[in-house]
Each structure stands twice: as structure tokens, then as C-alpha cells.
Amino acid sequence: xxxxxxxxxxxxxxxxxLEETPTELLASRRSQAELMFRRMGITFAVYGDQESTExxxxxxxxxxxxxxxxxxxxxxxxxxxxxxxxxxxxDLYGKADILRAGVVPSDIIYRNPAFRPEMAxxxxxxxxxxxxxxxxxxxxxxxxxxxxxxxxxxxxxVSYMLENREAMMRLLPDLFAMHRVAPVESYPNELLAxxxxxxxxxxxxxxxxxxxxxxxxxxxxxxxxxxxxxxxVELVEGRDLIVRDDVVYxxxxxxxxxxxxxxxxxxxxxxxxxxxxxxxxxxxxxxxSAYQAGNVTLANAVGTGVADDKAVYTYMPEIIRFYLGEExxxxxxxxxxxxxxxSLKYVLEHLPELVVKEVNGSGGYGMLVGxxxxxxxxxxxxxxxxxxxxxxxxxxxxxxxxxxxxxPTGVAPRHVDLRPFVLTGAHGSRVVPGGLTRVxxxxxxxxxxxxxxxxxxxxxxxxxxxxx
Amino acid sequence: xxxRTADNLYWLARYMERADYLARIVxxxxxxxALPSANGGDRAEWESALSSAxxxxxxxxxxxxxxxDKVIDFLVYDANNPSSIVNCIENGRFNAxxxxxxxxxxxWDSINMGWLELKKLEQSRAGVRSxxxxxxxxxxxxxxxxxxxxxxxxxxxxxxxxxxxxxxxxYLERADxxxxxxxxxxxxxxxxxxxxxxxxxxxxxxxILRAVSALxxxxxxxxxxxxxxxxADLLILRQEMPRSLISCYDNIQRFLDSIGRAxxxxxxxxxxxxxxxxxxxxxxxxQVFATGLHEFITAFVDDNNRLGWEIAEQYLVN
Numbered sequence: 001x002x003x004x005x006x007x008x009x010x011x012x013x014x015x016x017x018l019e020e021t022p023t024e025l026l027a028s029r030r031s032q033a034e035l036m037f038r039r040m041g042i043t044f045a046v047y048g049d050q051e052s053t054e055x056x057x058x059x060x061x062x063x064x065x066x067x068x069x070x071x072x073x074x075x076x077x078x079x080x081x082x083x084x085x086x087x088x089x090x091d092l093y094g095k096a097d098i099l100r101a102g103v104v105p106s107d108i109i110y111r112n113p114a115f116r117p118e119m120a121x122x123x124x125x126x127x128x129x130x131x132x133x134x135x136x137x138x139x140x141x142x143x144x145x146x147x148x149x150x151x152x153x154x155x156x157x158v159s160y161m162l163e164n165r166e167a168m169m170r171l172l173p174d175l176f177a178m179h180r181v182a183p184v185e186s187y188p189n190e191l192l193a194x195x196x197x198x199x200x201x202x203x204x205x206x207x208x209x210x211x212x213x214x215x216x217x218x219x220x221x222x223x224x225x226x227x228x229x230x231x232x233v234e235l236v237e238g239r240d241l242i243v244r245d246d247v248v249y250x251x252x253x254x255x256x257x258x259x260x261x262x263x264x265x266x267x268x269x270x271x272x273x274x275x276x277x278x279x280x281x282x283x284x285x286x287x288x289s290a291y292q293a294g295n296v297t298l299a300n301a302v303g304t305g306v307a308d309d310k311a312v313y314t315y316m317p318e319i320i321r322f323y324l325g326e327e328x329x330x331x332x333x334x335x336x337x338x339x340x341x342x343s344l345k346y347v348l349e350h351l352p353e354l355v356v357k358e359v360n361g362s363g364g365y366g367m368l369v370g371x372x373x374x375x376x377x378x379x380x381x382x383x384x385x386x387x388x389x390x391x392x393x394x395x396x397x398x399x400x401x402x403x404x405x406x407x408p409t410g411v412a413p414r415h416v417d418l419r420p421f422v423l424t425g426a427h428g429s430r431v432v433p434g435g436l437t438r439v440x441x442x443x444x445x446x447x448x449x450x451x452x453x454x455x456x457x458x459x460x461x462x463x464x465x466x467x468x
Numbered sequence: 469x470x471x472r473t474a475d476n477l478y479w480l481a482r483y484m485e486r487a488d489y490l491a492r493i494v495x496x497x498x499x500x501x502a503l504p505s506a507n508g509g510d511r512a513e514w515e516s517a518l519s520s521a522x523x524x525x526x527x528x529x530x531x532x533x534x535x536x537d538k539v540i541d542f543l544v545y546d547a548n549n550p551s552s553i554v555n556c557i558e559n560g561r562f563n564a565x566x567x568x569x570x571x572x573x574x575x576w577d578s579i580n581m582g583w584l585e586l587k588k589l590e591q592s593r594a595g596v597r598s599x600x601x602x603x604x605x606x607x608x609x610x611x612x613x614x615x616x617x618x619x620x621x622x623x624x625x626x627x628x629x630x631x632x633x634x635x636x637x638x639y640l641e642r643a644d645x646x647x648x649x650x651x652x653x654x655x656x657x658x659x660x661x662x663x664x665x666x667x668x669x670x671x672x673x674x675x676i677l678r679a680v681s682a683l684x685x686x687x688x689x690x691x692x693x694x695x696x697x698x699x700a701d702l703l704i705l706r707q708e709m710p711r712s713l714i715s716c717y718d719n720i721q722r723f724l725d726s727i728g729r730a731x732x733x734x735x736x737x738x739x740x741x742x743x744x745x746x747x748x749x750x751x752x753x754x755q756v757f758a759t760g761l762h763e764f765i766t767a768f769v770d771d772n773n774r775l776g777w778e779i780a781e782q783y784l785v786n
Contacts, residue, residue: 038584039577216565229569240472251471253629253783254731 008142010065010464011404013178018062018404018411026061026406029171033059036167058455059164060405061172064416064437067464068182071433074137074145074420077329079429080320082133082422085152085307087323089129092306093119103322104315108339112312114153114305116268118275122292124301125198126426131299132191132263133422134158134436137330139401146331146398147316148417150308152300154265157436158421159223162187162230164458165434180463182433187421188230190432191263194425195231198297199260207260209233210250212241214266214282224265231263238266243286246293261297268302310359310393311337334396338389347394348385351378354394355446356385369446371397400446403457405439415440417448418459433461469570474633475784476567480579480617481637483560488614489645489679490553491607493520494543496675501536503671514539519652520679523551544606545590553610557586560617572624575617582613629730632723636779639723643716643772646703649679651765657696658761673699680711700761701753713768717745720775727783737778744771 018026037056066074091098092109093116099106109115134155136148165184169176192209199207213224215237228235240250241259249256264271270280275288290296306312312319314335317328336343336354347354351370358366368381385392402413420435437457438448448454497517515534518524521543530548531538546552550559561583568576586609593602618638625631650657653676656669673694677683682702689706690698706712721741728734756764 039580216562221565225565225568234470234473235569236470237472240470253469253471253474253633253727 010067010462014062014065014175015404017175017178018406023410027408029061030406030408033061033167033171036170037163040163057160058441059167060414060439060441060455060457061168062404062406062411063168063175063458063460064403064418064439065460065462068461069464071182071461073329075431075433077145078135078420078422078431080324080326080329081135081147081150081316082130082424082429084316084320084323085133085150086127086129086424088319089301089304089307090124090127091323093122093303098319098322101322103318104312108309108311109306112306112309114268114303114309116303116306118288118292119301119303125200125297128198128424128426129301129304130307131194131198131424133424134419135330135422137418137420137435138333138398140398141401144331146333147313148333149310150313150316151419152304152308153267154300155419155421156220156223156265157419157438158187159226160456161421161432161434161436161459163226164436164456168458179460182461182463184432184434187432188227190423190430191227192231192233194423194430195261195263195297195299197425197427198299200294200297202295203260208258209261209263210236210241210259212236212238212262212264212266214238214270218265220265227263233263236262238270238281238283241284241287243284243290246286246290246295248284248287248290248296259296261299263299268305271298271302310335310357311339311390314393333398336394338385338392338394343394344385344389347392348382351382353397355397356381356392356394359391359393369397372445397446403437403439405441405455405457412443414443415446415448416457434459469629471784473567473570474629475780476563477570477630477634478637478779478784480560480563480567481621481634482641483556483563484579484614484617485638485641485645486551487553487556487560487610489641490521490543490551490556491610492679492681493517493649494540494553494603495607496678497539499678500671500675511535516652517543520649521551522648523549540603544603553606554586554590557583557610557613570630572620574620574624578616578620579613582609582616585609627726629727632726633783635723636720636727639716639719640772640776640779642711643713643720644769646680646711646713646716647765647769647772649676650700650703651762651769654761654765657700658757669696670694676703682709682711685709697753697757700756704756704764705748705751705753714745714748717741717748721745724779735778735782737775737782740771740775740778744768744775 034056037059088098096106098104099109130152132155134151134157136151138146138148140146161184195209196207209231210233211224211228211231213221213235215221218224225235234250236250242249242251242256244256248259248262250259266282269277270282272283272285272288273280274285276283287296288302291298291302314332314337316332320326320328336347338344338347347356351368352373354370356368356370368377370378373381400415400417403416404411405414416437416439418435418437420431423430437459438454439457440446440448440453441455442453445453494517497513500513511534514536515524518527518534518539523542526549527534527539527542530542542549542552544553547555549555561579564571564576564579586606589602589606589609593599621631621634625634653672656672656676673696674683676699677686677694680703686694686699686702689702689708692698702709702712704713707715707718709715724738724741728738
């Protein structure tokens with residue numbers, strides 16, 4: 001992060017290292033990193049991209065650095081937020097107190113396609129709906145963290161957190177030696193413990209866990225196989241699973257084997273053709289009924305999407321207050337709910353300076369970045385907004401914090417965000433000190449999504465008590 | 469282990485072995501076709517290459533005439549031929565990617581690197597299909613890739629069912645390949661073939677040996693000039709020849725037994741493999757020639773296919 005005065009103290013040593021390291025060496029490290037990722041097959045697919053089905057996410061060798069003390073603040077805020085999200089979901093699928101109290105309008109819940117009536121009145125093990133959350137964080141100044149988005153369906157990116165660290169330790173050991181960086185390598189271990197802790201009661205002491213993937217053509221397939229490998233569990237596709245008498249089995253070379261916990265990376269809609277989309281070839285017929293019978297745990301639970309909706313997002317401060325009686329430690333980006341006539345009017349009048357997002361969109365698709373949009377785009381969006389205001393929210397264009405990035409032409413600041421991962425099991429929440437830092441590599445760009453030209457960085461939480 | 473994982477490992481190995489075999493077929497045919505020919509020349513050689521690769525019928529459905537360029541394109545590059553070398557490598561990597569968690573880093577690395585190299589070659593070829601230099605590089609790549617994958621499996625994988633299913637795929641495919649080339653060329657190998665010392669015959673025989681990388685082995689084992697019936701002996705009954713039918717079945721039976729022991733259960737596949745091996749062990753080349761080389765090979769190909777089905781049914785499609 002840079003201020004007008006130059007790099008913040010946290011970056012002092014990195015800055016010095018960047019100055020002292022010859023440009024050719026930096027260049028060779030950069031190309032080594034790319035070669036490494038390519039060889040390991042760490043790729044993602046871009047939907048609709050005919051040219052290459054597998055692409056690398058650009059990796060920037062300059063780490064993004066957070067100090068221990070600011071991390072502690074962030075961590076407390078994340079844990080608070082995920083705790084409230086879990087209570088919120090339990091309530092929505094239970095007595096719905098929060099709706100009756102009028103804190104959140106009920107139509108944004110019940111008219112939301114991600115709300116699953118199938119879940120109403122059913123408990124989940126230990127009341128945990130969101131075992132794995134990815135909360136997108138941005139900063140606009142040195143003090144505050146803002147939540148940009150909660151991701152509580154099937155958040156991805158954690159493999160980059162782990163592989164970026166691996167790459168950095170191999171490529172830049174000298175830089176590591178200068179800092180005391182908190183380790184992130186324990187993530188798979190913690191994830192495994194978390195998944196084990198939410199197994200159904202009948203599963204016994206050694207539950208069988210599997211990672212469910214939509215398959216090789218999914219953009220995050222690499223991550224699915226990476227996680228299964230690190231967890232030491234099977235990576236299954238829908239066709240590998242069968243349900244008999246409400247019990248889930250996987251097909252093995254020795255016949256069917258019972259599965260107790262499924263870390264699923266498949267959206268609700270595709271989970272079970274009998275319960276949801278009948279044309280889903282990716283799911284498992286009968287899975288939902290086994291789930292409802294309590295014979296298998298799905299992580300995350302079915303129906304969590306109702307809580308990470310951009311319309312619900314605007315109510316998060318109220319939701320946290322309602323369940324925990326606390327003020328939110330992390331800030332919400334000020335947001336206009338276009339469903340409210342006054343807000344809509346304001347938004348329509350100020351489109352060129354706002355970011356407008358579809359309530360249910362993700363991945364940077366279906367959004368308008370006012371300051372970078374053409375006149376025609378703005379007019380197009382104004383039309384969409386007027387037709388269906390409930391479907392949109394708008395936010396000011398934040399002056400996102402930036403962080404140095406290394407290019408063939410030298411080091412230059414680029415905008416970044418951060419996605420830490422919060423794990424919640426029977427015994428509370430944990431956050432591994434780090435996360436996925438995404439960086440907008442195009443000069444001046446604010447869009448960090450990998451599908452739109454963003455890259456990633458290693459994220460360091462360092463001991464900042466003694467920086468020289 | 470997931471049945472699908474076993475299936476992917478089995479097919480990964482089969483595709484790698486097939487890519488190697490196809491590359492050798494194309495290489496030896498290029499050699500033969502370069503010779504001055506007495507009978508049919510080029511065309512006959514390339515037709516025989518198609519038969520050896522098991523692709524003659526499909527080729528004829530797609531093309532009117534057999535020309536060297538068309539056959540090379542079909543066997544090496546054609547995306548519509550499921551068994552072209554390029555497709556074997558693509559399919560091999562597809563299967564590998566589906567079971568990355570069951571592979572060692574080294575094995576994944578070898579197949580992924582080969583695949584990346586293939587992509588580079590295809591790019592530099594940019595539509596000029598007949599570029600002989602790129603063809604040569606691609607054939608070398610296919611053979612080296614097969615060797616790398618095989619070697620990294622052998623060197624780095626745990627000796628458990630994941631390894632055994634891969635080995636089964638490899639030896640089943642290898643047995644099929646050896647039998648196929650014997651089937652196409654059997655008329656050249658009969659003992660009553662007149663040894664007239666014609667150079668064409670000599671080249672035909674050595675071509676068979678080359679196709680299964682056995683020319684040097686032949687010299688070491690027989691220390692004799694190339695005799696067609698000895699070639700048949702080498703490729704069918706010689707234990708020490710790693711591509712002979714008997715050696716393949718020796719391995720198949722061993723790995724099927726390992727699986728059976730680990731799972732505590734034997735099945736139709738184990739019984740059938742043992743039968744095939746016993747028959748090979750109790751036969752001599754004289755008997756093979758007496759019953760007819762062609763008939764013998766045809767029966768073997770059927771047996772080998774049947775074992776493929778039995779393995780699939782017993783383990784892979786559970």
C-alpha cells in the first residue's frame with residue numbers, strides 16, 4: 001500500500017529489496033513463476049473463451065503485506081461476520097425472527113431464487129450452515145477494512161493462497177528471510193478438522209469425507225483436485241455417487257462405500273436432479289433426500305446463497321446487531337438499494353461516478369463501472385435499472401488501496417482486494433492468516449476478477465513489532 | 469479407490485502405450501515407403517500401417533484413396549480419429565487430469581510437460597500438416613512421453629491398486645499392439661516363406677521388429693540373421709522380450725493377482741488371464757504354426773479383448 005509519502009513501513013524491506021535486485025533477476029523470477037504454475041497445471045478456464053480452455057492467472061511476485069495488529073482486527077471482524085451469517089441462516093430456515101422483527105424485508109428473502117424452501121424447519125449439524133466462507137475485503141485508507149462481498153456458497157481461490165505461498169518460498173527465499181511471515185500451510189488440516197466436526201451423528205469416529213466437483217470443465221477444477229489431494233480424500237463427480245435408502249455411497253473398485261460429509265463445489269441448482277434442476281447431469285439423484293434424512297452433511301449447507309446476496313449485504317450491519325448485539329467491526333461499503341425510490345433516483349442521476357451491480361451477479365459479470373464506461377453502456381444500464389430496480393445496487397467508486405506490483409518496465413502501484421477464508425466447524429471459527437490477494441494488473445483498473453484480466457499475489461501477515 | 473479413478477489410470481496407461489506404438493508404426497512405414505518397391509510400393513505400405521493401427525475401416529469411411537499424406541494425417545494429427553497420436557496424448561492427459569490426486573507429482577509433470585510440448589508443436593505446424601521435420605519431432609515426442617510417463621510411474625508410485633490398474637492398462641494395450649502387427653504381417657512370417665534373400669523381405673521383417681522396438685533384442689537373443697519364424701517366436705513366446713504376448717500376460721496375471729490379494733477376492737478377470745497365460749506357456753512355435761499362425765493370433769486378440777471387458781466389469785464400472 002502506498003501513500004503520497006511513499007511505501008508504508010510494512011513495505012520498507014520489500015521496497016529496499018526491489019531496489020537492490022537487478023531487473024534481469026526480477027524478470028527471471030517472474031518467468032520462473034509462470035513456468036512453475038504452467039507445469040503444475042494451476043489453471044482456470046474462462047467460460048466462452050474458445051482459444052484456450054486453460055489459462056494461467058498472472059502471478060505477481062511482490063507480496064501484499066498486512067501487519068500482525070491490523071490482521072488481528074480484521075480477523076475479529078471476519079469471525080463476527082460469519083457467526084452472524086450462520087445465525088441468520090439458521091433463523092431464516094427456522095422461526096424467521098429477523099423478518100418478523102422487520103429488520104430485513106421478507107421479500108428480499110422469499111423472492112430470492114437462492115432461498116431453498118426445502119431447508120425450512122430442518123436443523124443442520126451444530127447449526128453450521130457456512131463451513132467455508134470467503135469474505136472480500138478492500139481498504140480505502142490505512143484504518144478501515146470494508147467488506148465488498150460475502151461469499152458463502154462455494155467460494156474459490158484458496159488453492160492460490162497456498163500455491164502462491166509455495167511459489168514465493170521457492171522463488172524468493174531471500175525475501176522471506178527478511179520477514180517473519182505467518183504460515184498459511186495449515187489450511188488443509190484445519191479444513192479437514194472442520195469437515196470432520198460437522199459429520200452426521202451416526203457417522204462414527206472416522207467419517208468418510210469427499211470433495212464433490214462438477215468435473216474437469218469447471219473453471220475451478222484445479223482447486224477441487226488440489227484440495228482433495230491435500231485433504232487426503234476422494235475427489236468425486238456426481239456419477240461417482242449413488243443414493244440407496246437415503247444413504248450416499250461412492251462407487252469404488254471394491255463396491256459401494258458410504259460417504260458421510262461432502263465438501264461440495266457444485267451449486268445448489270445442480271446438486272440433485274430430483275430436487276432441483278432436472279436437467280443437471282452433474283448431480284446425484286436422491287442426494288437431497290439423504291441430506292434431509294440427516295445421513296450426510298453437505299458443506300456448505302443447501303440454501304446459503306440467500307445470505308450472500310448483494311441486497312442482503314446492505315443489511316449486514318443490522319443483521320450483526322440483531323443477533324450479536326454488537327456493532328459490525330468491518331465496514332460495509334455505502335450502498336444504494338435501487339429498490340428504494342429515493343436511492344434509485346440518486347443512482348440514475350449519478351451513474352457515471354458509481355459502480356452498479358446486479359444483486360445476483362458474480363465474477364464481475366453484469367456490472368457497470370461508471371467512471372470507465374462508455375456513454376452507450378451507461379444508457380444501456382440506465383434502461384436496465386429503470387425496468388428492474390430491485391435487481392440492482394450501486395456503490396461509490398472506491399479509491400481502492402494499491403500495492404506495488406512488478407512489471408518488465410519496473411515496479412508500479414496497482415489496486416488490490418483481499419479474500420480471507422473463514423472456516424467454521426462445531427467448535428467455532430478460524431481464519432488462516434492470509435488469503436487470496438487479487439490485483440488489477442491493468443493500469444488504473446479496479447476490476448480484479450481473474451476472468452477479466454486480474455492477477456494474484458501472495459498475502460503476508462508479518463510480525464510488525466520490530467521493522468527496521 | 470473410486471472405480472472412475474481406476475478407469476482413468478487404466479486408460480491413461482493405454483493411451484500412452486498406444487501413442488508410442490502408433491509413432492513406431494508411422495516411423496517404420498516412412499522407412500519402408502522410401503525403398504524402391506516391387507509390388508504396390510507406397511500404397512501397400514500405408515494400407516498395412518492403417519491395418520496395424522486398427523484404423524483401416526475408419527480411414528476408408530473418411531477418404532476415397534490411400535495416399536501417404538492422408539494416412540499420416542489420419543494416424544498422427546486427425547482430431548476425428550479417436551486413436552490418432554495427438555488424440556492419444558490429449559486423452560491421456562485428460563484422464564491424468566481427472567485423477568491428479570492419484571498420480572505422483574512426477575507422473576503428472578511428465579504427462580503435462582509432454583502435452584505442453586505437443587501444443588507448441590501443433591502451433592508451429594500451423595496447418596502445414598506434412599512438414600516432415602515437425603512430424604519427426606512429434607513422433608519422437610510421443611515415444612519419449614510414453615517412456616517418461618511409464619518411467620515416472622515405475623519410479624515414484626506406491627505399489628497399490630492405483631499402480632496396478634495403470635500397469636494392467638499398459639500391458640493389455642501392449643499385448644493388443646503386438647498381436648495386431650503379427651496379424652497384419654503374419655503371411656510374411658510363415659516358416660515356408662522362401663528365403664530368397666530378397667532385400668524387400670528383409671526390410672519387411674526388420675520393420676516388424678522396429679515397430680515393436682525389438683530389432684536389437686532380436687540380435688541379442690538369436691545371434692542369427694533375421695528369420696521370419698524366429699521373429700514370430702520372439703514376439704509370441706519369448707519371456708525375456710518385454711513386448712511378447714507371453715511377457716505381457718505374465719505381467720497382467722501378476723498385477724491382477726496383486727489386486728485380488730489386496731481386495732481379498734478373485735474374479736472372472738483373474739481366472740481368464742491365468743488361462744491365457746497357461747496356454748501360452750504350454751505351447752511351442754511348432755504347434756502354433758501347425759494350428760495356423762493367423763488362427764492363433766485371431767484367437768489371442770479375442771481373448772485379450774475379452775479380458776478388457778472383464779476387468780472393466782469387475783472393477784471399473786462398479
